[in-house]
Amino acid sequence: MNSLTIALSGIVIGAYILYKATKRSPFWNIPGPKSNSFVLGHVCELLQNQVGLTDFEWQENYGDVVRFKGSFGSDYLMISDPKALQRIFQTSGYRWRKTPQRREFSRLVAGKGLAWADGDVHKRQRKIMLPGFSAPEAKHLLPFFSSCAAALCSRWTDMLLASSEQCQVFNVADWISRATLDAIGQAAFDYDFGATNNQDTELSKLYQNLMIKTFGTPSKTALLMLDLSRYIPLSVMEFLDNHNPRFSLIHRVNNLAHVTAKYLVDMKSGLLLEGKNKKDIMSLLVKANKEASQNPKLQLNEEELLAQMRVLLFAGHETSGTSLTFALFELVRNPELQTRLRKEIRNTERKIAERGDVEVTAQDLESMPFLNAVVKETLRFHPVAVHLFRVAVEDDVLPLMKPIVATTGEILQEVVVPKGTRIVGSIPAYNRHEDVFGSDAFTFNPDRWLNPGHVKNSVSLGVYANLATFSAGIRSCIGWRFAVLEMQAFLVELIKNFEFAATPALDGIRREPAFLMTPSIEGELDKGSQMPLKVAFAKRSDDDS
Numbered sequence: 004m005n006s007l008t009i010a011l012s013g014i015v016i017g018a019y020i021l022y023k024a025t026k027r028s029p030f031w032n033i034p035g036p037k038s039n040s041f042v043l044g045h046v047c048e049l050l051q052n053q054v055g056l057t058d059f060e061w062q063e064n065y066g067d068v069v070r071f072k073g074s075f076g077s078d079y080l081m082i083s084d085p086k087a088l089q090r091i092f093q094t095s096g097y098r099w100r101k102t103p104q105r106r107e108f109s110r111l112v113a114g115k116g117l118a119w120a121d122g123d124v125h126k127r128q129r130k131i132m133l134p135g136f137s138a139p140e141a142k143h144l145l146p147f148f149s150s151c152a153a154a155l156c157s158r159w160t161d162m163l164l165a166s167s168e169q170c171q172v173f174n175v176a177d178w179i180s181r182a183t184l185d186a187i188g189q190a191a192f193d194y195d196f197g198a199t200n201n202q203d204t205e206l207s208k209l210y211q212n213l214m215i216k217t218f219g220t221p222s223k224t225a226l227l228m229l230d231l232s233r234y235i236p237l238s239v240m241e242f243l244d245n246h247n248p249r250f251s252l253i254h255r256v257n258n259l260a261h262v263t264a265k266y267l268v269d270m271k272s273g274l275l276l277e278g279k280n281k282k283d284i285m286s287l288l289v290k291a292n293k294e295a296s297q298n299p300k301l302q303l304n305e306e307e308l309l310a311q312m313r314v315l316l317f318a319g320h321e322t323s324g325t326s327l328t329f330a331l332f333e334l335v336r337n338p339e340l341q342t343r344l345r346k347e348i349r350n351t352e353r354k355i356a357e358r359g360d361v362e363v364t365a366q367d368l369e370s371m372p373f374l375n376a377v378v379k380e381t382l383r384f385h386p387v388a389v390h391l392f393r394v395a396v397e398d399d400v401l402p403l404m405k406p407i408v409a410t411t412g413e414i415l416q417e418v419v420v421p422k423g424t425r426i427v428g429s430i431p432a433y434n435r436h437e438d439v440f441g442s443d444a445f446t447f448n449p450d451r452w453l454n455p456g457h458v459k460n461s462v463s464l465g466v467y468a469n470l471a472t473f474s475a476g477i478r479s480c481i482g483w484r485f486a487v488l489e490m491q492a493f494l495v496e497l498i499k500n501f502e503f504a505a506t507p508a509l510d511g512i513r514r515e516p517a518f519l520m521t522p523s524i525e526g527e528l529d530k531g532s533q534m535p536l537k538v539a540f541a542k543r544s545d546d547d548s
């Protein structure tokens with residue numbers, strides 16, 4: 004490209020941006036905050052503030068459909084209305100697509116696997132992946148989760164026994180992240196990362212704090228570039244991202260994950276030929292892909308197959324780990340809930356012993372109402388995936404459960420959206436919708452799940468408990484059963500064995516936006532994810548039923 008071409012391209016893009024900025028918006032009457040910056044719009048408010056704070060404020064002040072500004076006067080809608088979200092994510096198929104920028108982001112962190120794919124390619128990849136994630140398959144993974152949780156408990160037990168007071172402050176965010184990396188390694192790939200026992204592989208070392216180091220509180224320039232990238236052809240974006248030094252850690256992880264994935268896929272293909280069927284997700288994927296060989300149009304090529312390992316590591320590690328960390332945070336802030344949960348776990352333990360078993364089964368986990376209420380409430384209150392970006396590929400009309408008041412005073416029962424409309428589905432704002440979760444939606448209260456009628460299911464959304472946490476429809480989280488089972492298994496082991504208490508640092512905990520939400524301490528972002536909790540052995544006196 005010579006300098007004349009670059010200058011001409013700049014003039015054309017600039018003129019186009021100006022034209023878009025001065026054109027009357029189709030959403031001129033949708034209420035929303037005023038923007039103080041033509042260049043940045045509200046991008047920083049939404050993506051730099053602690054997770055959810057801006058979303059909650061806008062929802063309270065303007066309603067469930069909020070017009071806000073992207074860079075250079077462009078329009079976005081933030082949506083938390085249940086019916087509108089249902090339409091976009093659950094019933095409209097591929098008519099609302101992931102924005103190209105978000106797909107490029109997925110490519111950057113996880114390659115051209117399921118989270119990146121779109122349309123027919125996505126449909127094909129998802130079809131091959133689905134068998135590994137069914138309900139019976141997820142149940143087979145329970146022993147992996149229980150043993151990784153037990154390994155963590157055993158490390159902590161040794162450390163507590165070695166301390167004079169048998170009580171220590173642990174950064175549970177770090178420990179749980181290690182244990183969930185081991186869990187996904189074993190359950191998804193039959194691979195030992197050795198993270199809990201500090202025998203980390205090179206790959207597991209690179210994964211530690213990857214998201215917060217690369218994306219923690221993004222700068223204004225990074226956010227502006229991300230928003231403006233919609234004017235840049237995707238191939239150019241790919242080139243820029245591949246050569247951006249800011250992403251060097253991600254590139255190192257990707258190279259190493261690629262080599263590891265290749266080794267694992269070759270090994271699993273060999274075992275399959277020998278008729279040795281393993282139950283981990285990657286083995287099931289390799290098997291499903293071989294079975295699709297009669298119809299090459301259905302098969303994944305090698306690049307796609309290898310990319311799925313990165314997708315699963317990226318999508319299934321920090322997500323579950325951070326959710327568990329926030330469950331412990333809430334159980335520390337509400338000690339009576341922690342005691343109640345321990346009591347339920349020990350009662351179940353007794354029943355398991357009475358029938359002559361030692362291992363907890365998936366049915367045992369399902370039979371614990373309070374455990375399940377704590378899991379649901381944590382996923383509702385602290386969703387780790389925050390925003391879902393979509394663009395309409397054709398004109399549409401969004402129905403509303405709760406009408407909004409237009410700037411003209413008119414009551415709108417639906418919102419007409421032209422092709423090209425960009426929306427942000429707000430998971431935190433929907434998850435605290437008072438018309439769905441009750442007038443106490445801003446309180447952590449697991450009992451809402453136990454009191455009939457407290458949670459209203461008049462509009463069904465999502466794959467689990469009417470929450471937006473795992474998204475909905477054709478792009479919903481494929482690993483949600485995996486995540487729920489993992490949370491149940493870990494909570495049982497941890498709460499049975501240990502008592503968790505607050506430390507002064509908890510007052511400074513932030514819900515950090517690092518692409519995924521992650522816990523940090525005010526002013527200490529450089530130290531990575533943090534959740535320092537006091538940990539001691541749990542007393543047996545909680546046994547009293």
Ligand code: HEM
Binds near residue numbers: 386478
């Ligand atoms: C608490 C834990 C988890 C949460 C909150 C969560 C949430 C989500 C959300 C919101 C999406 C949709 C993203 C989008 O459309 O942009 C998603 C997609 C996905 N998740 Fe999860 N996830 C969790 C755990 C897992 C686990 C354990 C796995 C795998 C073992 C997994 C694998 C995936 C994959 C592969 C996708 C892409 C699906 C597609 O595009 O078709 N997730 N997840």
